[in-house]
Amino acid sequence: MTKKRRSYKLRLVGDKVMMPADLKRLHKYMLDVEHIGVISDEMREVVQSEWPRAGAQAAPEDAARLS
Numbered sequence: 001m002t003k004k005r006r007s008y009k010l011r012l013v014g015d016k017v018m019m020p021a022d023l024k025r026l027h028k029y030m031l032d033v034e035h036i037g038v039i040s041d042e043m044r045e046v047v048q049s050e051w052p053r054a055g056a057q058a059a060p061e062d063a064a065r066l067s
Helices: 020-032 041-050 053-058 059-065
Strands: 011-013 016-018
Touching: 011 041, 016 020, 016 053
Parallel strands: none
Antiparallel strands: 011 016
16 A cells, blocks of 8 residues: 655745745644644645644634634
């Protein structure tokens, strides 16, 4: 059985370019932490578009308090 690897494309986040390696590191970090306290709106968009299930970790604090 072969494992399907996800390939990432370059992403512009604010005024910075995120390389595929940056996105892989971000995904690994998302898997290791339970909740992210502070995250920019641009980075939150990246997380929610790339990894919808992990998007709850990067939810805005106001939304997290309402849940």
